[in-house]
Amino acid sequence: MKQISDVELGDKAKSSSPRSGVKKGLSILDFVLRLIAIVGTLASAVAMGTTNETLPFFTRFTRFRAEYDDLPTFTFFVVANAIVSGYLVLSLVLSFFHIVRSNAQNSRVLLIIFDAAMLGLLTAGASASAAIVYLAHNGNTNTNWFAICRQFNSFCERISGSLIGSFVGVGVFLLLILVSGLALSRR
Amino acid sequence: MKQISDVELGDKAKSSSPRSGVKKGLSILDFVLRLIAIVGTLASAVAMGTTNETLPFFTRFTRFRAEYDDLPTFTFFVVANAIVSGYLVLSLVLSFFHIVRSNAQNSRVLLIIFDAAMLGLLTAGASASAAIVYLAHNGNTNTNWFAICRQFNSFCERISGSLIGSFVGVGVFLLLILVSGLALSRR
Structure with missing residues (x-):
């Protein structure tokens, strides 16, 4: 917050309109939020993608081993997080452009639309x-789906934890759309 | 499209700027898209909420019966669709206001932010x-989750079908944000 108000003051001193300063502050906030979301989604993708557990006992025919891609939903999770973090890295260029030229309009609208699509993904x-992780923890007696977390403890902790970064990313995207909307409404 | 261009022409005749006509056209498109999304989400909520199947055979102790709320995810699905369709009905007021006053700015930004939140929900x-329905259809051999659709056929068809309206709603929300963004960028 201190950095933003410094920028605002500095901008007020040299530019004629105080609104331009607020916009520059919002653009910097946008840039910082994108960095946070990159860390969150990348951490999620890596944490999920490297998860596996082999149980310490085995029979002659089977080893008890759980990997993230035993369940196709988790593969989708890794792919979605990787795509979104890739998009976020590319969008940093446009976000930086908004800090330099804080009166840009069309590129902000473009960013809102892409942000909304990535929020969806x-x-x-x-x-x-999360639905599958819930099932793994609690199982479901009506459908006879067994709670696999009773066996694969550390596997379950890991996949539960890797959801956090992704949900942080969802929250950040909502904030990003809010910030872009605020910047658009002030001119 | 004919209706929109009529409005554009009518507006051009009486107003000085042609941009105002385009905005009015976009506002009408916004209103129509919201009506489509209401139908989709409401149909999804009702279709899922009324789904159950009782198998024609039973033992002395159990009747084989499947209901949508056997799985907590489906309860969340019904609640989410009901909330979103409720929000859409309320947002029609603001959307109608935009048709009348097509130069409104702040209320459009407000609508984008709420639309993004509802898109997320x-x-x-x-x-x-969809993840649970996939599991019900195909099961998962790694976790010994059985494909319940082999028994509950019509139940599975119904829950699969009720997803359609919801995904149509997701698509419409992306279009709504696109339309609002376009309307904001033209002034």
């Missing part, structure tokens, strides 16, 4: 995985 | 349910 991956 | 419900 990320939410889809995160909530589909 | 609807996508979460739809994709979590």
